[in-house]
Amino acid sequence: MAFIYTIEFQKRGLPHAHILIILNDDSKIETSQAIDKFVCAEMPDKILDPKLFQIVTHFMIHGPFGIFNPKSPCMENGICTKKFPKDFQMETRPNIDGYPYYKRRDNGITILSGKPTDNRYVIPYNRYLMLKFNAHINVEICTSIKSVKYIFKYIYKGYNCTNVDINVASNINIHDEIKSHLNARYVSACESMWRLLENNMHDRSHAVIRLGIHLPLQQPVYFTAGHERDALLRSENKHTTLTAWFELNKTDLNARQYLYGEIPYHYVFTNYHWKLRKKRLNVISIMYSVHPNSGELFLRLLLLHVCGATSFDYLKTINGILMSTFKEAAIKRNLLSDDKEWESCLEEGSIYQMPSQLRSTFAFI
Known part of the structure; x- marks a missing residue:
């Protein structure tokens, strides 16, 4: 029914889009069958779908972390903040604390990614998007009122800033607000060209x-x-x-x-x-x-x-x-x-x- 998106440039300088799509009542993704149609959290079959298997195992596996990589960004006090590995699930259970428990069967499919890895480490994805863009695209179903504030806040969160405190060696302590709190912003070459070409930074349907x-x-x-x-x-x-x-x-x-x-x-x-x-x-x-x-x-x-x-x-x-x-x-x-x-x-x-x-x-x- 409606959409809105904003373009953000990450610390490495590359752009990505935050997109919010509003669906009509007939298109709501609420049942387990509907969720399985759009989101998968399992590794595909290597024989039947080799291309998708290669993409998923390259981009959509969380890790290595824990004892295999204790310095992983997701680690905090020895625990993965992303709550991996997930539990095995024989079927999808919708709307658990705002997010579903996706189907993750113990079907014996494993790969070696620093350690033996199975479906418990797969980041949820959409098959069509994986094959089309050949990139990391995490797809989640949010069906709780708890997630509304997060969704609308996140899409407008803006660029990263750094507060820089400038001190000049002097016997006289003069407080200059401009110097003491300078909003420093890094503009990469990608973002510079994006703006010079007058590409949209945001858009909305309504x-x-x-x-x-x-x-x-x-x-x-x-x-x-x-x-x-x-x-x-x-x-x-x-x-x-x-x-x-x-x-x-x-x-x-x-x-x-x-x-x-x-x-x-x-x-x-x-x-x-x-x-x-x-x-x-x-x-x-x-x-x-x-x-x-x-x-x-x-x-x-x-x-x-x-x-x-x-x-x-x-x-x-x-x-x-x-x-x-x-x-x-x-x-x-x-x-x-x-x-x-x-x-x-x-x-x-x-x-x-x-x-x-x-x-x-x-x-x-």
């Missing part, structure tokens, strides 16, 4: 547009100390995505047919204004979530159901009568006639909130 929510005259204003008034004056001429939507509806009759959350699919927010989108792109519109004890909760509820609003008062006006609060307007529109909104709040919270947060939300409701 653009995520976040829509702000705020009460009247309560939009955030960013400033630096001592320049508060200047920032306030600048903010008077800058629209948020919400106030810009009000202005758009005042001048564009076509825009009035859309809800606030639908606007990014037809218009693009640029220079603090919504302009008609000329090129159709893959866009995901996300409205900021609001805590139940926030005064913006009922404003968000109205924005989900009212098209073509031209002001905050427009949202509070029902049958020509201006209500005093957004909550009262939501009640008049029958949006709070039952517990549906609270049920939706808990369903949404169950996706990303921790248990204590979800209990707190339930207690407040």
Whole structure:
């Protein structure tokens, strides 16, 4: 359904890609049979598949380590941090602590890699990728909510930095922050050519547009100390995505047919204004979530159901009568006639909130 990738240059200067692929429900790799279709953790048959056997035994065997190589990078306190050798498994068991236990049968296939090595030392791989690229490509199935934070953090982790402390011999101790903490970065010849040729450093299939929510005259204003008034004056001429939507509806009759959350699919927010989108792109519109004890909760509820609003008062006006609060307007529109909104709040919270947060939300409701 969607993808995103970033290019990173390792310490040796060679590039590799961090790729995150999001699958639809019908393509989820969750059963043992589906996992075995895409990932293998066994050595192939040397007679039936000699080419794959050569590639796997050259690139996808972990070791030697332990007593055969105590200085191996994976060794810590005499134990392999990658938890090799793995246990023999007659069949794949899915979703154990976020990762499956892959099938590793004791079928007698061994090689000599510093010591006799069997399927317990094979790094999981995909047959197609091995034959196509002839390189080390570790393929894992991640099916736990525990791995989501790691996946999204890892893909954006950036390049390696070194903090260098520069001390100049002198009787006078002058603290120069630039000299004492210099961010040193090594750019290899490969990375230099990659950038000179203007190759992409990252790409994504969808653009995520976040829509702000705020009460009247309560939009955030960013400033630096001592320049508060200047920032306030600048903010008077800058629209948020919400106030810009009000202005758009005042001048564009076509825009009035859309809800606030639908606007990014037809218009693009640029220079603090919504302009008609000329090129159709893959866009995901996300409205900021609001805590139940926030005064913006009922404003968000109205924005989900009212098209073509031209002001905050427009949202509070029902049958020509201006209500005093957004909550009262939501009640008049029958949006709070039952517990549906609270049920939706808990369903949404169950996706990303921790248990204590979800209990707190339930207690407040």
